[in-house]
Amino acid sequence: xxxxxxxxxxxxxxxxxxxxxxxxxxxxxxxxxxxxxxxxxxxxxxxxxxxxxxxxxxxxxxxxxxxxxxxxxxxxxxxxxxxxxxxxxxxxxxxxxxxxxxxxxxxxxxxxxxxxxxxxxxxxxx
Numbered sequence: 001x002x003x004x005x006x007x008x009x010x011x012x013x014x015x016x017x018x019x020x021x022x023x024x025x026x027x028x029x030x031x032x033x034x035x036x037x038x039x040x041x042x043x044x045x046x047x048x049x050x051x052x053x054x055x056x057x058x059x060x061x062x063x064x065x066x067x068x069x070x071x072x073x074x075x076x077x078x079x080x081x082x083x084x085x086x087x088x089x090x091x092x093x094x095x096x097x098x099x100x101x102x103x104x105x106x107x108x109x110x111x112x113x114x115x116x117x118x119x120x121x122x123x124x125x126x
Contacts, residue, residue, distance in 0.1 A: 001030070012035065036049075046070075049069050067098045100119050
């Protein structure tokens, strides 16, 4: 992994001390990261699931996008997932793809940990 990607993994470990982080380096200097568990909040079942995403070798100059959670996550109210969530697969797992792009990416501020936390907060406030 390149130094910027390694730094982002360390930040994720600090931000999610109660989760298991599995990091698989990619040949180009990036990494695929799994955080397990994350808490989606009371509107989803199961409430806790894994989240996966790639940190590209271009990091921090490239967005952490898209992110993925387990395909078995459903809304408690039985309604379909809304805009920005679609069925997909990632890294060999059936998944829901979370399309939450950072339109005004600022490499000095928009870290991988910040992005993951923003997506979790987005779920928790739906």
